[in-house]
Amino acid sequence: QSKLDKQQADLSKLQAEREAELQRISQLTIEEARAEVLALAEQEARNEVTRIIRQVEAEAREEADNRAREIISMAVQRLASEHVNEIAVSVVQLPSDEMKGRIIGRNGRNIRAFELAAGVDVVVDDTPETITVSSFDPIRREVARRAMERLVGDGRIHPARIEKLLEDARAEIEAIIRQEGERAAYETGIPGLHPEILKLVGRLKFRTSYGQNQHAHAIETAHIAGMIAMELGGDVLIAKMGGLLHDLGKAIDHEVEGTHALIGAEFAKRYGVGAKVVNCIASHHHEVEQECVEAYIVEAADAISGARPGARRESMDMYIRRVKNLEEIANSFDGVEQCY
Structure with a gap:
């Protein structure tokens, strides 16, 4: 036992001598050395953590990009829709060229009465058995086309008859507007919308933006928004409703001052639409x-719908803006009662 104690004492003495020698060589105490080692280890650990974080962030960004592409691709592929780019003229077929003279009337009386009452231009040229109804306003143009076709079919063409058939055509278009609003809500599965809101949705049937029909665009945006919301765990009904109503203001932006997003949001709020949907409408631009x-989903869905190949044509919108500006210039002169 004494021998073991002596060996233990010698070992402790040797360890103490080595520690003293190390301190002498390094000029550091044990506490100072420990602190330096810990500081070095901490710095190395921080560097490693930073590297790992950057790697994880890069992987997360790549994964997010891939996931976003998958969601957008899925939404576009699942949506089967067609768009027909709008034009600014409607063609009316005639039974014979003799009808052109009756449409014009004595000293142009009939054609002037029609143009004034309908707010359109009627072009009678050398094209066989055809006249053209022209207007930048699709509702006016459709009303005029329907009335003109009935005038031609009826054969009784005079100012009083023109007024009557135009009124009938306007009533028909109002009915179509209501039906199209209800159809849009049914197709997108959105219940409980106020009739006034449905009416504005229906009016989008006769509005275009860059050649894209706004009624079809609204329905398409609602479907895309709903699909994206489903994938991301958002509220599908809110996203679909926001998509359907996001351009609501375009149906009345020529009647009310302001941007279509804010006009539409205010109108929707007035007729009981929830705060989140109102925010979707107001914030999409x-x-x-x-x-x-x-x-955010509605904004993305709107962009996807508008960016699809062939969905829009910028020249049409530029044309309409030019025509509107010309109409405003003409109306600014004293004595001008109506311009179209």
Whole structure:
């Protein structure tokens, strides 16, 4: 036992001598050396953590990009829709060229009465058995086309008859507007919308933007928004409703001052639409802050619908703007009662 104690004492003495020698060589105490080692280890650990974080962030970004592409691709592929680019004229077929003279009337009386009452241009040229109804306003043009076809079919063409058939055509278009609003809500599965809102949705049937029919665009945006919301865990109904109503203001932006997003949001709010849907409408062009995930979804769905190949044609919208500007210039002169 004494021998073991002596060996233990010698070992302790040797260890103490080595520690003293190390301190002498390094000029550091044990505490100082420990602190330096820990500081070095901490720095190495921080560097490693930073590297790992950057790697994880890069992988997350790549995964997010891939997932976003998958969701968008899925939404576009699942949606089967067609768009027909709008034109600014409607052609009316005639039974014979003799009808052109009756449409014009004595000293142009009939054609002037029609153009004034309908707010359109009627072009009678050398094209066989055809006349053209022209207007940048699709509702006016459709009303005029229907009335003209009935005048031609009826054969009784005079100012009083023109007024009557135009009124009948306007009533028909109003009925179509209501039906199209209800159809849009049914197709997208959105119940409980106020009749006034449905009416504006229906009016989008006769509005275009860059040649894209806004009624079809609204329905398409609603479907895309709903699909994206389903994939991301958002509220599908809010996203679909925001998509359907996001361009609601375009149906009345020529009647009310302001941007179509804010006009539409105010109109929707007035008729009982929820706050999140109102935010989707108001914020889809970043005029107000987006307050819910569905607002971001609606913005993305709107962009996807508009960016599809062939969905829009910029020249048509530019043409309409030019015509509107010309109409405003003409109406600014004293004595001008109506311009079209």
